[in-house]
Amino acid sequence: MQNIPKEKVLEVVRQGPTIPQKIVKIVGGDTMLIGAILSTMISIGEVNYSSLKIGGSPLYYIPEHEEKLEEFMNYLNEKDQKTAKLLKEKNVLKDSDQDPLIRFSLKTIRDFAKPFEIEKQLFYRYFLFPKEDAESIAAGMLTKATPKVEVKVEEKPIEKIMERHTEKTVEQPKAEVEKPKIEKPKAVKHEKKSDFLEAIKDHIHKLNLDIISKEKIKKSEFTLILKNHDSNEYIYCVAKDKKTIDEGDLSTAFVFSHQKKMPCLFLITGKLTKKAEAMSQKEFKEMKIEKMD
Known part of the structure; x- marks a missing residue:
């Protein structure tokens, strides 16, 4: 395997956020070697990587270039782009004041939305x-909200005088309890969304492995930490519901498994591209790739 100095890779990363495939074009080598070098630099704090992905790969950048991630905001999906732009406009958003879609999106765009508590x-x-x-x-948001609660408390004793005369009419609004009917379609949606996850669980169960943790990257992609109790070994697992898996998918999984110092299991529903198939026999031969039923 070609020996490429770490300094050459770092020199490319210093030019701005980039992905392994572009580094390969400049310094040579292959994505597995570049991924291993990047992983080493991440472990000592020379390089960071993004949550945002381009072609299945995160962006790699030096800490001083974090602000340049803003140039790649257009790679977010439309919903997440709107959330990121709203946050940029407002600077600060209170989680409980947002609608469910924005709250979920804020948790997703980890590069652009930084959580904190007051x-x-x-x-x-x-x-x-x-x-x-x-x-x-x-x-300041919390301070402004406090006086409003106190004013409402002062008005309640006046309303009590009318309660005896309006007991019968008060019963009528209780019919609004029927609102939970709205939850029914939500339950159906959750079932659909969990189909792929249930398939993952079934396959892992057949391998006699336990799921220690899992993270949903998107509807068709999960990352999991598994444990083989026979060997007491932890395994980094990537599962993708995708028609074709390319070398970028394999490279990204390899980099993260290498960073976590765990063997890698890649579960797929589709097929490997010819290049990915060839690399799975050479550069990524240590990675176990299985097709799910």
């Missing part, structure tokens, strides 16, 4: 907005 309330700040300023704004 008085046990969850807030998010735009990643380029100073933390101290964000905390000051969040504290």
Whole structure:
């Protein structure tokens, strides 16, 4: 295998956020070798990697270039782009004030939305907005909300005088309890979304492995930590519901498993591209790739 100095790879990364495939084109080698070098640099803090992915691979960048991630915001899906732009405009968002879709999106765009707590309330700040300023704004939000609660408490004794005369009419609004009917379609959606996860669980069960933790990257992709109790070994697992798996998918899985110092299991529903198939026999021969039923 070609020997490429770490300094050459770092020199490319210093030019701006990039992906392994582009580094290979400049310094040579292959994605497995470059991935291993990047993993080493990550472990000593010379390089960071993004949550955002381009072609299945995260961006690698030096800590001083974190602000340049903003240039890649257009690679987010449309919903997450809107959330990121809203946060950039407002600087700070209170989690409980947002609708469910935005709250979920804020948890997803980890590169751009930085969570923090004030008085046990969850807030998010735009990643380029100073933390101290964000905390000051969040504290101000909580202060403004407090007097409103006190005013409502003062009005309640007056309403009690009318309660005896309106007991019968008060019973009518209780019919609004029928609102939980809205939850029915939600339950159906969850079932659909869990189909792939259930298939993953079934396959892992057949391998006599235990799921220690799991993370949903998107509807068709999960990462898991598994344990083989016979060998007491932990395994990094990637599962993708995708028609074709390319070398970029394999490279990304290899980099993260290498970083975690775990063997890698890749579960797929589709087929490997010819190049990915060839690399699975050479560069990624230590990675176990299995097709799910």
